[in-house]
Amino acid sequence: MAKNETTGILAQETAELLKEIILKHNGYGRRDAIMAVLNDVQAKLGYLPYEAQRYIAVEMDIPLAEIFGIVTFYSGFSLNPVGKYKIAVCMGTACYVKDAHKILAKIEQKCGIKAGETSEDGLFTIVATRCIGACGLAPVITINENVYGKLHLEDVDKVLEKYK
Amino acid sequence: MKTIADLQAIRDKIKTRILMRKEHGYKHEGPASETHFRSHVMVCAGTGCVAGSSEFIISKFNEEVAKHGLQDDIMVVRTGCFGLCALGPIVIVYPEGVFYSMVTVDDVPEIVTEHLKNGNIVKRLIYAETLCKDEHILPLDEVGFYKKQMRLALRNCGLIDPECIDEYIANDGYVALEKCLTEKKPSDVIDIVKASGLRGRGGAGFPTGLKWEFAAKSQSDDGQKFVACNADEGDPGAFMDRSVLEGDPHVIIESMAIAAYAIGGNHGYVYVRAEYPIALNRLQKAIDDARAYGLLGKNILGTGFDFDMEIRPGAGAFVCGEETALIRSIEGNRGEPRPRPPFPAVKGIFGKPTVLNNVETYANIPQIILNGAEWFQGIGTEKSKGTKVFAVGGKINNVGLVEVPMGITLREVIYEIGGGIPKGKEFKAAQTGGPSGGCIPAQHLDAGIDFESLTALGSMMGSGGLIVMDEDNCMVDIAKFFLEFTVDESCGKCPPCRIGTKRMYEILERITEGKGEKDDIEKLEALAKSIQTSALCALGQTAPNPVLSTIKYFRDEYEAHVCDKKCPAGACQAMAKYGITAEKCKGCTLCVKACPVGAITGERKAVHVLDAEKCIKCGACVPACPFKAIYK
Ligand SMILES: Cc1cc2nc3c(=O)[nH]c(=O)nc-3n(C[C@H](O)[C@H](O)[C@H](O)COP(=O)(O)O)c2cc1C
Ligand code: FES
Numbered sequence: 105m106a107k108n109e110t111t112g113i114l115a116q117e118t119a120e121l122l123k124e125i126i127l128k129h130n131g132y133g134r135r136d137a138i139m140a141v142l143n144d145v146q147a148k149l150g151y152l153p154y155e156a157q158r159y160i161a162v163e164m165d166i167p168l169a170e171i172f173g174i175v176t177f178y179s180g181f182s183l184n185p186v187g188k189y190k191i192a193v194c195m196g197t198a199c200y201v202k203d204a205h206k207i208l209a210k211i212e213q214k215c216g217i218k219a220g221e222t223s224e225d226g227l228f229t230i231v232a233t234r235c236i237g238a239c240g241l242a243p244v245i246t247i248n249e250n251v252y253g254k255l256h257l258e259d260v261d262k263v264l265e266k267y268k
Numbered sequence: 269m270k271t272i273a274d275l276q277a278i279r280d281k282i283k284t285r286i287l288m289r290k291e292h293g294y295k296h297e298g299p300a301s302e303t304h305f306r307s308h309v310m311v312c313a314g315t316g317c318v319a320g321s322s323e324f325i326i327s328k329f330n331e332e333v334a335k336h337g338l339q340d341d342i343m344v345v346r347t348g349c350f351g352l353c354a355l356g357p358i359v360i361v362y363p364e365g366v367f368y369s370m371v372t373v374d375d376v377p378e379i380v381t382e383h384l385k386n387g388n389i390v391k392r393l394i395y396a397e398t399l400c401k402d403e404h405i406l407p408l409d410e411v412g413f414y415k416k417q418m419r420l421a422l423r424n425c426g427l428i429d430p431e432c433i434d435e436y437i438a439n440d441g442y443v444a445l446e447k448c449l450t451e452k453k454p455s456d457v458i459d460i461v462k463a464s465g466l467r468g469r470g471g472a473g474f475p476t477g478l479k480w481e482f483a484a485k486s487q488s489d490d491g492q493k494f495v496a497c498n499a500d501e502g503d504p505g506a507f508m509d510r511s512v513l514e515g516d517p518h519v520i521i522e523s524m525a526i527a528a529y530a531i532g533g534n535h536g537y538v539y540v541r542a543e544y545p546i547a548l549n550r551l552q553k554a555i556d557d558a559r560a561y562g563l564l565g566k567n568i569l570g571t572g573f574d575f576d577m578e579i580r581p582g583a584g585a586f587v588c589g590e591e592t593a594l595i596r597s598i599e600g601n602r603g604e605p606r607p608r609p610p611f612p613a614v615k616g617i618f619g620k621p622t623v624l625n626n627v628e629t630y631a632n633i634p635q636i637i638l639n640g641a642e643w644f645q646g647i648g649t650e651k652s653k654g655t656k657v658f659a660v661g662g663k664i665n666n667v668g669l670v671e672v673p674m675g676i677t678l679r680e681v682i683y684e685i686g687g688g689i690p691k692g693k694e695f696k697a698a699q700t701g702g703p704s705g706g707c708i709p710a711q712h713l714d715a716g717i718d719f720e721s722l723t724a725l726g727s728m729m730g731s732g733g734l735i736v737m738d739e740d741n742c743m744v745d746i747a748k749f750f751l752e753f754t755v756d757e758s759c760g761k762c763p764p765c766r767i768g769t770k771r772m773y774e775i776l777e778r779i780t781e782g783k784g785e786k787d788d789i790e791k792l793e794a795l796a797k798s799i800q801t802s803a804l805c806a807l808g809q810t811a812p813n814p815v816l817s818t819i820k821y822f823r824d825e826y827e828a829h830v831c832d833k834k835c836p837a838g839a840c841q842a843m844a845k846y847g848i849t850a851e852k853c854k855g856c857t858l859c860v861k862a863c864p865v866g867a868i869t870g871e872r873k874a875v876h877v878l879d880a881e882k883c884i885k886c887g888a889c890v891p892a893c894p895f896k897a898i899y900k
Contacts, residue, residue, distance in 0.1 A: 136580070138600040143542050143581045166600075177602040177759075180542055180584030197505030197699065197735045198661030200749055206886045210864055213884065234584075236543060237507035239661035240316040240353025240668055251319035257864040257886055 114155045121148060122159050131164050138166060138174065142181060151182040187222045187229035189267045191215075194244045196235025204243040208232060210260045211245070227267070269562030272446055272569055275437055282438045285343075289362045289427055292407040296363075305343035307384055308362040309333075312426065314349030314514050315507070315546055316668075317356040324373045325357055332380040342384055348425035348515015352413055354667040355395060360426075366405055367395040413666050413685055418647070420655050421469075421631035422671045425515030430550050433557040436518040442563060444634035445522050448529055449571040457530040458484060461633065463641035465653035470498055470589075470626030471704065471730050472806070473652070473719040479623060482613035483531040486621035493533035494622040495524050497630055498594060499540040499547070502586040503702030504753065506733030508657040509627035511669050513540065513547035516631070517554035521564065523630035525575045526637065527623050536577035537598050537617065543584065551579060586703075586757035590805050591624050593759070604761050605805035626731065628657055648674035652718035662699075662735040665690050672717075679713040682736060693738040696837075697821070701730030703750045703757075704810035706817025707743060726817040728810070742839035743822040744829055748776040750814035758808065765808030768799040772815060781842040784830035789819060841885040844900050850875045852897035862892035 114122075125144045131137035141160060146152055152175050161168040175181045193208045208230075212218055215228045222229040238244045241253025245263075252263050270278075282303045288294045289308060300306050311317075311326050329344045350358050355369035359379070366389055368379065375393055382388045391399065397413070398406045408414050419425070428435035436442075448457050462477025483493060497520055501509040513520065524536040540548055555577060558564045566574045580598050587593045588603035595617050597603035616622020632654060636644050648654050652674040658681065661667050665687035672681060678698055682688070689695050697707040706727035708715070715721050719729050737746065751773040758765045772795050775788050796812030803809045819826060828834050835843045848859075848868075855873040867883040870876030878889075878898075890898050 135600040136598060139583060139597065140579075140581055143583060170601075173602050174600075177604075178583035178585045180582070195504070197503075197702070197733065197749070198667070199505075201662045201735060201737055201741050201746070203886075206884065209884045210886075213865055233543070234502075234586075235504040235506065237315045237510050238319045238353075239505060239507060239659060240356060241319055242661065242667070244319070253319055257888055260864065 114159050118149070118156065119159060121145075122156060123163065126160070126163055133165070135164070135166060138164065138171070142171075142175065146181055151185050154183075184222070185226075188227050189247050190229045190231065192231050192233045192236070192246045193219070194234070194236050194238075194242070194246075195232045196239065196242075198235065198239035199243040202242045206257060207243050207245065207255055207260060210257055211264070214260065214264055270569070272450070275442060275446070275569075278434050278437045279440075282434055286428070286435065286439045292365055292409075294363050300341050306341040307343070309342060309344045309379075309384070310347045310360040310362065310426065311344065312348070312350050312356060312358045313346040313546075314353070314356075314425075314511055315544075316349070316353040317358060318546065320357040320370075321373065322357040325359070325371060325376060328373050328376040329380065332377050333384070336380060336385055338380075338384060345429045346431065347428065348430050349422075349511040349669055350426040351417075351422070351669040351671075352395075352666060353669065354665065360408075364389070364405060365407060367398045367408060368393040369395040412687065413668075413670075416676065416680055416685055417671055418655050418673050419671045420635055420647075421512060421628050421657055422515070422669070423635070424519065425511060425669075428516070430515050430517055431553055433518060433554065433561060436516070440634075440638060441518055442522055444637035445525050445529075445563070446569060447637060448526050449569060449573050454484065454530045454532060457526060457637070460637060460641050461530075464636045464644040465641075465648075465651075466629065466632055466636060466644065467652065467719065468626055469628035469632075469656065469731065471701070471728070473729060476625060476629055479613055479625070480527060480530050482611070483533075483616075483621045483623045486614045488620045490620075491532075492535075492618070492620045493528075493531050494617045494620055495527045495531065495533050495536045496594070496598065496617060496622055496624045497524060497536070497538040497627060498589065498591070498624055499538055499544075499627045500582055500589040500594060501541060501544075501627075501731065502589040502757075503731050503733040505661050505735050506659045506702060506731055508659050508669060508732045510541075510544050510547050511657075512627050512631050513544070513551050517547075517551045518558065519631050519634060520551070520627060521554060521558050521577065523633040524577060525564070525568070525573075526633055527625070527630070528575045529573055531621070531623055533621075533623070534574050534576070536575065537580050538577065539580045539582060539588070539594050539598055541584070542581040548579065548581065555579070585759070586753070587759045587805070587807050590807055592805070594624065595622065602759075604759050605807070607804060628732070649716060649718045651720055656717070656729065656732060658732045658734040660686055660734045660736065663689055663693065663738040663741070664736040674718045675716040677714050677716055678708060681717070681734070682713070686736070689736065689738050693740065696737045696739055696741060697743065699727075699735040699737065699746065699814075700733065701728035701810075701813070702733045703753045704728060704806065704813055705730045705733075706813045707737070707746065707821060708817075709821040726820055727813070740837055740839060742780075742835050742837040743818040743825050744776065744780055744835075745837075745839050747815045747818045748773065748780055751776055751811070754807065754811040758811075762802075762804035762808060764799045764802040765804065765811065768795055768803075769808070769811050771795060772799075772812065776815070779826065779829045780835070780840045782829070782833040782840075784833075786830070788830055789823070789826050793819065838887075838900065844885050844887075845880070846878055846883055846885060846887075846889065847880075847899055848876055848878050849897050849899055852895050854895055854897075856894065858892045858894065859889040859898060862888045864888060 129137040129140045219232040244253045359368040397411045466476045467473040588597045593603040593605040612622045657671045760766045853875045867879045
């Protein structure tokens with residue numbers, strides 16, 4: 105992400121990326137494209153930095169306060185950068201009745217952080233998510249793109265080992 | 269752009285391909301050709317199986333098939349969910365209809381060489397239920413899991429390649445749209461849907477035809493009207509809608525076009541959870557393909573009807589499944605609900621009349637148009653027509669997706685289709701309706717499932733999540749789980765929901781921690797009643813249901829927590845205290861090894877010690893001890 109963030113200027117290439125995303129969703133003059141735009145920006149940058157929000161606000165002609173309101177309303181949007189590895193522990197019903205909370209407790213203990221936090225070295229972020237639709241594999245966790253299903257407490261060490 | 273004749277030509281050309289998969293024992297006359305292959309290898313690429321690496325299985329199949337020079341004879345098809353997710357990744361080979369379960373990448377060469385090349389079925393991989401004693405293969409619809417199912421909304425899931433518009437067209441795809449545009453007036457379409465008795469599958473069960481009629485009759489200042497599809501699927505533990513989008517995206521496009529024609533609209537939105545990347549991609553591809561064929565856009569099939577649609581991704585807010593919140597979100601705002609009326613059919617997206625239906629509701633429409641209202645009327649119960657898709661999960665053997673006629677009993681779903689409870693445990697309750705629903709205990713297993721019966725039992729149909737719980741699950745804990753969900757997802761606009769559910773959660777929390785107070789149960793009931801009657805939207809109004817239904821059927825369990833400070837199921841961790849009985853401990857170190865967090869220490873032949881600080885109360889040590897020295 106942009107180095108110049110503290111000075112309030114978006115790096116040139118980030119600005120271009122944002123413009124491209126807005127264009128892709130036909131977002132100039134169309135407010136209803138905002139969700140699609142924010143989703144794409146979040147996917148590309150990993151989070152929604154203040155400067156990016158401001159840039160989008162100006163380009164799409166939506167008050168910044170409203171964009172901020174949207175970003176903070178939806179749990180899928182994040183104001184903070186996430187770790188290199190995002191560990192998502194499914195806490196959907198099917199996983200919960202199969203003791204997902206114990207898996208979460210163990211992962212929290214292993215990484216020394218709680219759900220919603222990022223480790224100091226920037227390596228791990230733990231999130232407790234809702235059903236990811238792989239209930240057949242409950243309990244399920246994902247680490248970035250990789251899915252680990254039918255997980256036993258004993259397996260947690262082995263899985264985390266791969267990401268050290 | 270395609271004409272009606274072009275579509276028919278596509279159907280004629282690849283009809284046999286679909287027949288081969290549909291009809292057990294189908295024999296094709298004539299050689300393999302560009303559109304016809306000797307064998308089809310169907311690999312499930314629903315989310316569950318993809319998590320089990322089915323994408324790698326597909327590439328391996330392609331690689332092996334090419335290696336043996338069989339690419340002109342064998343077609344490898346990426347398809348939607350077969351339903352039996354517990355056995356995934358699943359591969360089905362036609363024309364034999366051989367069902368391979370739990371396939372790994374390493375199994376692929378054997379299937380290609382043995383089965384596809386030499387014609388010998390690989391028995392060790394076959395789903396045991398499909399193999400008869402005399403070694404012949406049972407057709408899938410005679411197997412326990414499928415026998416009582418009736419796949420209407422899921423008819424194409426697992427049958428066609430969802431990314432191939434031609435295969436959808438070949439299985440009667442876009443015929444219903446053709447029929448509506450060329451033979452029926454908009455009011456005829458509405459009449460058929462009304463007469464069919466179809467009710468919304470998104471939870472509330474509102475008659476779909478009536479909704480369409482309201483929107484058709486509503487005036488719009490500039491003539492604009494919208495159709496929208498609710499694919500937000502917020503119920504945690506439900507994945508029916510996602511499976512339809514992943515396995516049969518074109519049915520949504522066709523249906524929304526029909527709805528738009530019926531109400532006089534020209535633009536559609538599909539609101540999909542951003543957490544469903546595969547569904548989003550397949551739906552986008554389907555929209556692009558339909559546009560290329562002229563099935564979306566201007567002057568569809570040369571009939572003068574215009575319709576186009578767009579996807580709007582959500583961003584993780586459960587309340588956006590509620591229709592007024594969803595509309596706010598589509599417009600590009602915080603997804604906060606507003607009081608109704610006016611209903612969306614009168615004032616919806618951008619203030620224009622809007623029809624909003626659930627994915628599964630739409631998935632039924634083309635079939636109703638093609639087969640007629642009477643046919644649909646003949647399925648289901650008096651007031652609930654047709655089928656319902658359930659995502660069956662939790663403590664059940666055949667975890668997966670099932671579609672059953674309304675009126676089937678819970679017992680049939682859980683024991684016949686679902687294959688019963690694993691490890692010989694006792695059934696305790698089935699949860700339907702997600703955070704808005706309730707738990708149904710064993711004494712009501714024989715109730716027929718429909719909108720009315722579930723509501724009468726204190727639960728509700730909801731969108732179709734069905735979670736089975738056994739003796740090890742604590743009902744107070746489950747109620748707390750759902751309340752935690754609502755507290756987290758309450759949008760905060762109205763106080764009864766924002767504050768009331770939080771207070772309920774706090775009471776449940778202290779009950780499960782063994783700190784329950786004498787009149788807590790009564791307090792819960794009183795709070796529940798006032799939230800039900802005063803919350804702004806259905807999220808708040810239904811939030812107390814999980815608590816009320818568990819109190820209704822499992823009051824003794826609540827009382828055990830409050831009065832005796834005990835959790836009868838042994839699930840509430842805060843009440844459990846693990847320790848080692850020194851006299852019984854023989855120092856075998858098995859529990860030391862079993863403990864996942866290193867809370868137990870001890871040398872061989874010395875009494876072990878359990879550090880209560882480190883213990884996460886997972887209970888892993890209890891079965892590990894051969895001397896029953898660990899107490900709880
Ligand atoms: C809190 C809440 C969440 C809802 N979530 C969903 C959902 O995920 N999917 C859905 O189709 N309907 C959901 N609904 C129901 C919708 O408001 C609406 O009734 C439905 O989409 C209408 O479509 P139908 O008539 O085809 O069922 C939800 C309702 C509430 C109150
Ligand atoms: S509840 Fe965890 S994947 Fe569905």
